[in-house]
Amino acid sequence: MKREWIYAYLMLLPALVVLATFMHVPTVETFIASFWSTARGMRPSHFVGLKNYHRMIADPTFWQAMHNNLIYAIITVPLSMGLALVMALLVQGRLKGTGFMRMAFFTPTVLPLIAVANIWIFFYTPGFGLIDQIRGLFGLPASNLLGTGSTALYAVSAVAVWKQAGFFMIFYLAALQTIPVSLIEAAQLEGASRWQIFRRITLPLIMPTTLFISVNAVIDAVRLVDQIFQMTQGGPNNATAILFYYIYQVGFQFWDTAYAATLTVVMIVILSVLALGQVLFLDRRIHYK
Amino acid sequence: MNCAIVTDGYYPVRMGNGMASSTMTFATAGGRPAPGIRLRGLGKEFPGHIAVDGVDVEVGAGELTVLLGPSGCGKSTLLRMIAGFESPSRGEIVLGDHSLGDLPPAKRDIAMVFQNYALFPHLTVAENITFGLSVRRTGRAETAERLAAVARLMGLETLLERKPAQLSGGQQQRVALARAVISERPVCLMDEPLSNLDAKLRAEMRVEIRNLQKRLGLTMVYVTHDQVEAMTMADRIVLMNAGRVEQEGRPEEIYAHPASTFAARFIGSPPMNLIPAAALGIAAPECTVAGLRPEDMTLAGAGVAARLVGSEYLGADLFVTLDIGGTEAVLRQPARAGLPAGEAFHITWAPDALRLFDPGTGRALPPRQ
Structure with missing residues (x-):
């Protein structure tokens, strides 16, 4: 019995070492660092208590980043999930050309986000980008979606949705394939319409996948910001600065590591609460096999 | 002299043959007289493979007709064509006095019990049974009344709030039957309904299904590969082999006068x-x-x-x-x-x-x- 335990821990050890080195220890260190000041020149770091947190609460850029992030999440999470489900429903059948469509839908996932961002920069380019060329066909004036404060956040959100929907589609596709055909046939025989079958059979049966995807989508809404580096660098006037990008700026452009640690703690807490809430709330309404 | 015996290489598995008394109490459901079904020159081709090859069968009104045959003989395809899940390549299906043509499954006035029961795993027993009534927008009071009657008929009163996963195989089978019965459709198709049950339960359910069919006066088409089920339950057996009807008749006729060596080897244990x-x-x-x-x-x-x-x-x-x-x-x-x-x-x-x-x-x- 005891040998088995030693054996089990030995098997877990490599993963534990890696996780501890790159995840757990830095998380704890970040938490500690948020109560200390940033070391500068001749002044070493010293304990400041909650000072960093007070500063954060008074920091308008932090609140703007939080606000931007909320809008970014509200747009990207439901849109990418909904689009993923629609695409999965489209390509799950045995119609001609579904193989090509599956590939087309999945392609954005394979591309690096930086490359995706460059493609979209071309779409958005004022004057001769794809969007303005189409606007031109209808006699509409040139636009600058990325450079305008009121539209920039939506413009970078669209990139995230485009990038992620194909990835989530794969999970929905896998879930849809596990629903036995006889369940759908039994419902058809009873006279259920396609919408009734979708709402009362398909949707409840893929809820475990929906939960899994929604947790991932929410995490990605905070984490997936590569395109902001490439497309807007948080501008114009912080319109696209979401929390993670702001942390990067504070930590690696302003080198204020203690304040960056404080912001990171807030981000970790928000993510943990969201994930826990989703699991606890949705778990009770989900049928697992 | 080399005399090969033609049996199509099929030797059926010997089956236990237990009998059990039915504990069910019956109530009547429905009220319409059950129509018969005529299959005329029915054929179904899949790419590179003929599943059903010109079948002419008469399913008597209010009778239990068993489609019997080894796996791959086309009996399930035949049943799915009657249900409307497959469209025939040739021939027609006549229910009562009208041809079914391309009518969708829901419009055929036919109930069906699937091989794996096809119970909705996320719904309770009651929701499973009343699913059809609710999508057809049957009134709340009528639904409750019919549910109560069917639950009593099938002995499911105490299980109505359970999920399918919390039921035994036999109980799941009863729920699937109840879902067919509550529709009050006079024709019921059954696709190997007992194949997932153990031998003892199978023997019990044979009797229950037969009693139910007689009591409700249902026209039942019952697909199985188990000749014991066919012999014990059927009014008529349609023995199929390689997409064709090998022999058709009452169990006694087929047993006593097999039309071919295939029938001779397939029936009897x-x-x-x-x-x-x-x-x-x-x-x-x-x-x-x-x-x-x-x-x-x-x-x-x-x-x-x-x-x-x-x-x-x-x-x-x-x-x-x-x-x-x-x-x-x-x-x-x-x-x-x-x-x-x-x-x-x-x-x-x-x-x-x-x-x-x-x-x-x-x-x-x-x-x-």
């Missing part, structure tokens, strides 16, 4: 013995195959010589495997009659029990005068 007629000393055209049911042969002091190969004791019966002129055959006799000492026996048979088959086609030859 153990199946009919097929022995070269020459080995039995019967005057017949060369290579003619003789068929004898195990219970129609008897051990005797004189007759055709047979050597003992083995015996199997089943309590009431004794199955004696014999070598008759190089062919193995099984003889069935009451176990208490015992087995004479030694290995060399003689057998006799009732002349009217003997069947003869053409060696080339495997079809039954007309009885000799």
Whole structure:
């Protein structure tokens, strides 16, 4: 019995070492660092208590980043999930050309986000980008979606949705394939319409996948910001600065590591609460096999 | 002389044959007279493969018709065409006095029980049973009334709030039946409904389904590969092989007068013995195959010589495997009659029990005068 335990821990050890080195220890260190000041020149770091947190609460850029992030999440999470489900429903059948469509839908996932961002920069380019060329066909004036404060956040959100929907589609596709055909046939025989079958059979049966995807989508809404580096660098006037990008700026452009640690703690807490809430709330309404 | 016996290589599995009394109490449901079904020249081709090949079958109104055959014989495809899940390549299906054509499944006035029950795993038993009523927007009071009646009929009153995963196989089967019964549709299709149950439960459910069908006056088409189910339940059996109807008739007819060596081997447990007629000393055209049911042969002091190969004791019966002129055959006799000492026996048979088959086609030859 005891040998088995030693054996089990030995098997877990490599993963534990890696996780501890790159995840757990830095998380704890970040938490500690948020109560200390940033070391500068001749002044070493010293304990400041909650000072960093007070500063954060008074920091308008932090609140703007939080606000931007909320809008970014509200747009990207439901849109990418909904689009993923629609695409999965489209390509799950045995119609001609579904193989090509599956590939087309999945392609954005394979591309690096930086490359995706460059493609979209071309779409958005004022004057001769794809969007303005189409606007031109209808006699509409040139636009600058990325450079305008009121539209920039939506413009970078669209990139995230485009990038992620194909990835989530794969999970929905896998879930849809596990629903036995006889369940759908039994419902058809009873006279259920396609919408009734979708709402009362398909949707409840893929809820475990929906939960899994929604947790991932929410995490990605905070984490997936590569395109902001490439497309807007948080501008114009912080319109696209979401929390993670702001942390990067504070930590690696302003080198204020203690304040960056404080912001990171807030981000970790928000993510943990969201994930826990989703699991606890949705778990009770989900049928697992 | 090399006389091969045509049996299409199919030897059915020997089945236990238990009986159980039904504990169900019945109420009546529905009220419309059940129509019959006629299949006319029905065919179904899939790319590179003919599943059903010109089937003409008459399903009697209010009768239980069993589509029987080995896997891949086209019986399930036939059932799915009646349900409307597959469209026929040829022929037509007539329900009562109107052709079903391309009518979608929901419009055919047909209920169906699926092989794996197809219960909705996220819904309770009550929600499963009333699913059809709710999508057809039946009133709340009527739904509750019909649910109560069907639950009482099927003995499901105490299980209504459970999920399918919390039920035994037999209970799931009852829910699937209840879902078909509550629709009050006069025709019910069943696709191997008992194949997921253990032998004892299967024997019980055979009786229950048969009683239910009789009590409700349903026209039932029942697909199975199990000849015991077919024999015990059917008003009529349609025996299928390779997409065609091999033989059609009452169980007694098919058992006593198999139309082919395939039918002879498929029906009966153990199946009919097929022995070269020459080995039995019967005057017949060369290579003619003789068929004898195990219970129609008897051990005797004189007759055709047979050597003992083995015996199997089943309590009431004794199955004696014999070598008759190089062919193995099984003889069935009451176990208490015992087995004479030694290995060399003689057998006799009732002349009217003997069947003869053409060696080339495997079809039954007309009885000799």
